[in-house]
Structures are given as structure tokens and as C-alpha cells.
Amino acid sequence: MIDFDALNQAISMVFTFNTMLWLAIGVTIGVGVGAMPGLTATTGIALMLPLTFSMDQAAALGLLIGLYKGAVYGGSISAISFATPGTSEAAATVFDGHKLMQRGKGKKALLIALYASVTADFLSDVITILIAPMLALVALQFGPSERFWLMVLAVCLLGALSGAHFAKGMFSAALGLFIGTVGADPVSSVPRNTFDFWWLADGIHLIPLVVGIFAMGAMLEKVCELSSVRHKVQRIGGTFKGLFSMSGEGLSFREYLSCWKEMSIGLGVGTFVGMLPGLGSTVGAFLSYGIAKQASPHKKIGTGRIEGVAAAEAGNNATVGPTLVPLLAFGIPGSAVAALIGAALMLQGATPGPRMFELYPAIIYSLFLVLLLGNIFNLGIGRVFAFVYAKLGELPAPLLVPIVMMMAVIGAYAYENNPYDVLIMLFFGIVGLFMRSFRIPEAPLIITFLLAPQAEENLRRGLLINEGDWLATLLSSPLAIGLAIGVVLLTYISSRMRISERMMEISEEQLEAESKASSDRSSN
Amino acid sequence: MASAEGKTSWIKTNQGVSACLSAACLVLIIYLLNQEWVYQQLRDGFHLGFVPMIAAGAMLLCALAMLVDRHKRDTTPEIARLKAKHWILGLVALAICYAYFYFTWNIDFLLISPIFLALGSYLLGVRPLLSALIAGVVVGSVIFFLFRIIGIELPSMLF
Numbered sequence: 264m265i266d267f268d269a270l271n272q273a274i275s276m277v278f279t280f281n282t283m284l285w286l287a288i289g290v291t292i293g294v295g296v297g298a299m300p301g302l303t304a305t306t307g308i309a310l311m312l313p314l315t316f317s318m319d320q321a322a323a324l325g326l327l328i329g330l331y332k333g334a335v336y337g338g339s340i341s342a343i344s345f346a347t348p349g350t351s352e353a354a355a356t357v358f359d360g361h362k363l364m365q366r367g368k369g370k371k372a373l374l375i376a377l378y379a380s381v382t383a384d385f386l387s388d389v390i391t392i393l394i395a396p397m398l399a400l401v402a403l404q405f406g407p408s409e410r411f412w413l414m415v416l417a418v419c420l421l422g423a424l425s426g427a428h429f430a431k432g433m434f435s436a437a438l439g440l441f442i443g444t445v446g447a448d449p450v451s452s453v454p455r456n457t458f459d460f461w462w463l464a465d466g467i468h469l470i471p472l473v474v475g476i477f478a479m480g481a482m483l484e485k486v487c488e489l490s491s492v493r494h495k496v497q498r499i500g501g502t503f504k505g506l507f508s509m510s511g512e513g514l515s516f517r518e519y520l521s522c523w524k525e526m527s528i529g530l531g532v533g534t535f536v537g538m539l540p541g542l543g544s545t546v547g548a549f550l551s552y553g554i555a556k557q558a559s560p561h562k563k564i565g566t567g568r569i570e571g572v573a574a575a576e577a578g579n580n581a582t583v584g585p586t587l588v589p590l591l592a593f594g595i596p597g598s599a600v601a602a603l604i605g606a607a608l609m610l611q612g613a614t615p616g617p618r619m620f621e622l623y624p625a626i627i628y629s630l631f632l633v634l635l636l637g638n639i640f641n642l643g644i645g646r647v648f649a650f651v652y653a654k655l656g657e658l659p660a661p662l663l664v665p666i667v668m669m670m671a672v673i674g675a676y677a678y679e680n681n682p683y684d685v686l687i688m689l690f691f692g693i694v695g696l697f698m699r700s701f702r703i704p705e706a707p708l709i710i711t712f713l714l715a716p717q718a719e720e721n722l723r724r725g726l727l728i729n730e731g732d733w734l735a736t737l738l739s740s741p742l743a744i745g746l747a748i749g750v751v752l753l754t755y756i757s758s759r760m761r762i763s764e765r766m767m768e769i770s771e772e773q774l775e776a777e778s779k780a781s782s783d784r785s786s787n
Numbered sequence: 788m789a790s791a792e793g794k795t796s797w798i799k800t801n802q803g804v805s806a807c808l809s810a811a812c813l814v815l816i817i818y819l820l821n822q823e824w825v826y827q828q829l830r831d832g833f834h835l836g837f838v839p840m841i842a843a844g845a846m847l848l849c850a851l852a853m854l855v856d857r858h859k860r861d862t863t864p865e866i867a868r869l870k871a872k873h874w875i876l877g878l879v880a881l882a883i884c885y886a887y888f889y890f891t892w893n894i895d896f897l898l899i900s901p902i903f904l905a906l907g908s909y910l911l912g913v914r915p916l917l918s919a920l921i922a923g924v925v926v927g928s929v930i931f932f933l934f935r936i937i938g939i940e941l942p943s944m945l946f
Contacts, residue, residue, distance in 0.1 A: 314934075314937055314939065317937060317938045317939060318937070428801075428853075428856075428858055430849045430850075430852040430853045430856055430858075431849075431853065433845070433849045433852075434808070434846060434849035434850060434853070436845075437842050437843075437845035437846040437848075437849055438842075438846055440838070440841070440842035440845065441839060441842035441843055441846060443842075444838050444839040444842060448829070448835060448838075450829070450831065450833075451829050451830065451831075453824075453827070453829065453835060454824075455824050455825075455835045455836065455839065456819075456824075456839045479881075479884075482880075483877045483880060483881075484865070486876060486877065486880050486911065487868075487869065487873040487876060487877065489911050489912060490872075490873065490876055491868065491873075659908075659912070659913060660911070661907075661908050661911030661912040661913045662908045662913055662919075662922055664907065664908075664911055665903060665904045665906075665907030665908050665911070666904065666926055666930075668880070668884055668887075668907065669887070669900060669903060669904065669927075669930070670930070671884075672884055672887060672888045672891075673930075673934070673939075673941065676888060676892070677934075677939045682888070682892075685885065685888050686885070689881045689884060689885060692877075692881060692884075693877055693878070693881060696877055699865065700863065700865040700866050700869055701804055701863060701865075701866055702863045702865070715838070715842075719838050723831055723833055726831065726832070726833065727831055731832050
């Protein structure tokens with residue numbers, strides 16, 4: 264049922280100069296972040312999150328969602344131009360995209376990447392808008408014990424599907440739970456776990472945590488890399504000729520339509536993968552590319568075909584909207600980016616979850632409108648400035664690292680003007696470096712950190728209702744029992760079947776097969 | 788999971804790192820067990836230390852699982868490459884960042900930021916120094932005015 268008052272309010276919030284400006288800035292920064300190897304959507308959003316504190320809700324959503332959409336598409340620019348994917352989700356785009364570039368059809372490759380990204384992204388957003396409210400209606404029926412088990416199930420899924428090593432994923436989730444307990448307990452506000460530091464009594468704030476783990480950790484890794492190897496910037500300006508000149512071979516409408524099958528595969532796979540916690544857009548891109556290749560062997564995807572670019576790009580961009588479904592419907596972020604968008608909503612005073620549809624319908628409608636409008640901005644900005652962004656791939660990392668570090672320091676401090684937040688951010692920077700080096704996925708940590716207080720609150724509320732009876736609290740209904748069984752089964756199956764590991768192996772096999780095939784062709 | 792064959796020392800394998808993690812988790816649990824607040828019972832009958840203990844226990848369990856699982860002999864390429872000097876370098880970088888923060892908020896953003904950016908990029912490999920300085924001044928000024936537009940005041944005596 265559409266709440267027209269809230270929709271009108273949302274329209275008046277979104278269609279303002281301020282929101283449009285921030286949406287455009289978000290997409291502009293996002294495409295740049297995606298195009299620059301070494302920066303990811305998560306790093307970009309983590310750095311921008313502190314700025315949203317001083318914005319209104321629609322503008323904040325515009326900045327972050329625009330940045331996310333732009334970054335997922337932007338990765339394809341350096342993948343096509345340099346065979347260096349700006350982000351991991353664009354790795355599958357290299358196979359066909361860079362071969363097209365080498366044949367002087369870079370413009371065509373960039374255009375199909377943009378159109379496939381925007382098409383799949385837009386349609387998956389429509390699916391998100393249809394599905395999220397229906398799931399939220401179901402979620403509203405849940406009691407404290409069902410909500411508790413749902414959170415545990417989501418954390419197990421994240422641990423199982425993030426990264427290739429189940430124990431590392433679960434370690435990350437447990438660490439997030441521990442960090443989430445620092446400060447006051449969520450029900451009685453009694454201080455705990457502060458290690459006798461008075462400035463931890465308020466807990467660890469989300470912004471220094473995410474900026475430290477995602478931005479500072481990534482930059483410290485770059486510092487270590489740069490100290491080991493002297494990087495030389497390679498000038499390959501000649502290969503850009505086809506890209507810059509307006510007379511280069513463009514993309515006809517017929518060619519765009521000829522990729523409908525690959526875009527549909529990307530849409531279906533990306534939407535499904537996006538809704539599942541833990542998998543993310545990289546898996547979406549590789550799965551979509553693999554299926555498209557199997558489905559149409561006569562198209563010879565992998566030899567420099569626009570269909571290959573379309574499948575990979577549709578697969579990764581179709582995860583953007585659906586990754587918000589678990590967040591909006593159940594209050595459980597399914598990815599690190601969803602967690603950061605959820606955090607931005609919390610900073611704006613709206614806790615994401617099924618009750619958000621009742622309490623803040625205008626914000627929900629604003630979010631939906633921003634999701635849809637972001638595609639138009641992505642299309643316009645990507646179409647006009649793709650060649651400028653291709654230059655960003657040449658930006659030397661030694662220049663980038665101090666800029667991101669400076670932004671991290673400013674962002675951590677500007678949030679609450681608290682110098683201890685800077686210290687906490689720097690501490691989590693070194694934790695982030697360790698996690699990256701040991702390949703412990705960061706997403707379960709952030710998501711469990713966000714869920715920990717809610718899970719504890721639900722558990723304790725359930726205990727109060729059931730007068731301290733643990734069994735009655737945890738297994739209060741058939742659904743709670745079903746979810747508990749689901750947790751046990753999932754933990755067992757994921758530790759035995761190594762689902763995520765196998766998916767990573769498939770991606771690596773595809774990468775190896777493609778590089779072998781291209782080296783064979785070049786030797787012939 | 789990528790693995791670096793043979794030549795890396797045991798401490799850099801998953802087993803070695805997880806042994807260190809297990810030890811750290813064990814120390815954490817012992818520390819928690821010695822804290823009074825852990826045993827404090829709240830009005831709803833819940834013990835204050837219940838969730839932190841569950842979390843620390845789960846961390847220990849996962850670290851122990853890494854000690855014995857099928858990846859125990861694997862080494863991530865990143866850990867294999869890291870040497871003690873890299874950790875020291877990381878800590879030095881963090882100290883410089885804190886010094887940058889301290890001086891920026893006690894002196895002037897527009898003065899300190901270009902120095903930080905130029906010095907950082909020069910130390911990391913940008914040449915010549917003049918390019919690093921120009922980039923530092925331009926980027927520092929752009930960020931200052933962008934933040935001002937957003938409504939975040941960065942400390943400056945000039946503006």
C-alpha cells in the first residue's frame with residue numbers, strides 16, 4: 264500500500280537542488296574511486312560517511328548511494344583501459360573489455376559497460392523496491408527470539424560466504440561482537456569492557472572503526488607495498504586514441520539490444536547474489552560471466568566480445584540495489600556497503616529495519632527515489648566523463664595514499680570533535696592492515712558490530728518476557744526453532760562444503776583459463 | 788586461498804598466525820575473568836560479562852579451528868611478503884598521521900596539510916619535490932574549501 268503523503272514528502276526531499284547536487288557529487292566521486300586501482304566503494308563510502316552527519320537525509324543518501332553506484336561501474340573503466348580492474352568486481356570485465364580496447368574498440372567497450380551497468384542496476388532497483396516492503400511485512404511478525412536467531416543466521420551466512428576461509432570469516436564476526444560490547448550495555452547502560460579507559464565508556468564509534476578498518480588499513484597496506492617495490496608509472500597514452508576521439512567506433516542501439524540475453528543473466532544472478540548476505544558484486548560478476556559464456560558458446564565470449572562485458576557489468580551492478588534488501592526488510596546489512604548505508608541512516612536518526620516502513624516512510628521512499636535517480640546520474644556522468652576517468656588510473660599511488668590518510672584523520676575527528684576518535688581510528692588502521700594481510704574479511708566484523716547491541720537487546724527482552732527461562736526464550740516458536748536449526752545446518756554445511764572457497768576457485772580458474780587462452784593467442 | 792609454497796617460516800603460516808591469535812584470545816579471556824564487572828548481575832538477571840565472554844570465547848574457538856583445519860599450512864602472499872620493517876613502517880605512518888592531526892588542530896590546516904601531503908607523497912616516491920609540493924598545496928586547499936562548503940570548519944587563521 265503506497266503512502267501518498269510520505270511519497271509527496273519524499274519527492275519534495277529528493278527533487279531539491281541540494282540533493283541533486285550531492286547525488287551528482289556522489290556519482291562523480293564514485294566513478295573516480297572505482298576507476299582508481301586501490302580504492303574501493305567501501306573505502307570511498309567509509310571516508311564520506313562522516314560528512315553525511317551535517318547533511319539532510321536525502322542528500323546523505325544521494326551522496327552515499329551515488330558513490331556506490333558510480334564506484335561499481337567505475338571499476339570497469341580501468342579494467343577496460345589498462346586491464347587493471349579498479350575494483351575486484353570489475354575483474355571479469357577485463358577478459359573481453361581489454362581485448363576490445365587493444366583492437367581499438369575501447370569506446371564501444373566502455374559504452375556497453377556503462378549501458379549494461381545502468382540497465383541491470385535500474386531493473387534490480389525496481390525488484391528491490393517491490394520485494395523489500397513485502398519482506399518487511401513478514402519481518403514485522405517476528406518476536407524477539409525470531410529476530411535474535413535471524414541475526415545469528417545472518418552472521419553465520421556472512422562468515423560462511425565472506426572470503427575463502429570459514430574460520431577467518433567467523434573470527435571476524437566474533438571480533439565485531441567483542442568490539443560491539445565495549446562501552447555501556449545496550450539495556451541498562453552500565454559501563455563494561457572499557458579496559459579502564461574513561462574515554463571508552465561511550466563505546467567505540469562506528470565512524471572511527473570503519474574509517475580505520477577500510478581506509479587507513481588499505482593505505483597502510485599500500486605504504487608497505489610501496490616501500491617494497493618502486494612503482495613506475497607507465498605511459499600508455501597511445502592506446503587511448505580510440506577512447507578520446509569522438510570518431511572512435513561507438514555502440515549502436517542494435518548492438519546494445521543484441522546483449523539482452525547477457526544483461527538478463529546478469530540481472531537475475533546479480534539480484535539473487537546481492538540479496539544474500541556475504542557474497543557481493545565480485546561473485547555476481549563472475550557467476551554471470553560464467554553462465555553467459557556457457558549459455559551462448561557460439562558468441563565466443565572471452566575473445567573480446569561486447570556480450571562478455573555486458574554479462575560481467577550487469578552481474579556486478581545488479582547487486583547494488585538488492586544488497587539493501589536484508590537491511591531494509593530485516594535490519595540486517597548483507598554487505599559492508601549496506602552496513603555503512605545503514606550506519607548513515609542511523610546517524611540521521613532512522614534505524615534501518617522493518618519498522619522503518621511504518622516510522623519513516625518518507626525516508627524509505629527517498630531512498631527508493633535516490634536508487635532510481637542514481638542510475639540516470641551514473642549514465643550521464645559516465646557517458647560524458649569516461650575518458651577523463653580513464654586518466655585517473657594513471658594517478659600515482661604515492662600521491663593518493665597521503666590524501667586518503669588525511670581524509671581519514673579529518674573524517675574521524677570531524678564526526679564528534681573528539682581526539683580519541685582519531686586514536687581509535689589509527690588503532691583500527693593497524694588492525695585493518697593485519698586483517699588484509701591475513702585475509703580476514705572485514706565485512707563480518709562491521710556487520711556484527713552493528714548487530715551486536717540489537718541481538719543482545721532482543722535476547723534480553725525475550726528473557727524478560729519468559730521470566731529468565733532460556734529454553735523458552737530461544738525456542739519460543741516453530742519459526743525460532745526453524746531458524747536455530749538453520750544456524751546449525753548452515754554452520755555445518757559451510758564448514759564441510761566450503762561454498763565460498765569453491766566460488767573463489769571458480770573465479771580463479773576462469774582468470775587462469777582466460778590468461779592462458781590470451782597468451783596462447785598472442786604466441787600464435 | 789592462495790598459498791606460498793615451502794620457503795616461508797612457520798610463524799607466517801595460518802597455523803603460526805592463529806597460534807599467536809589463540810594466545811592473544813587466551814590472555815584476553817584471562818583478563819576478562821579477573822574483572823569484577825564480568826560477574827555483575829543486572830536487574831534483569833543478566834550478567835554484564837556474558838556477551839563479551841561469549842565473543843572472546845568464539846574468537847578463541849575460531850583461532851583454534853584455524854590451527855588445525857585444512858588451511859593450516861597455507862600462507863597468504865601478503866603475510867609472506869610482510870617483514871618486521873613493514874609493521875614498524877605502519878606504526879611510523881600512524882604516528883605521522885597523529886602528529887599531522889595534532890599540529891593541524893593546534894596550528895593551521897592550510898599550513899600543515901600541504902606539508903603533510905608533500906612530505907608523504909615525496910617519501911612514497913613522487914618526484915620531483917616541487918611537484919609533490921604543488922600537489923600538496925592544491926589538494927590541501929581544495930579539501931579545505933570543500934569541507935567549508937559542507938559546513939565542517941577546519942582550523943585556519945587565514946579564513
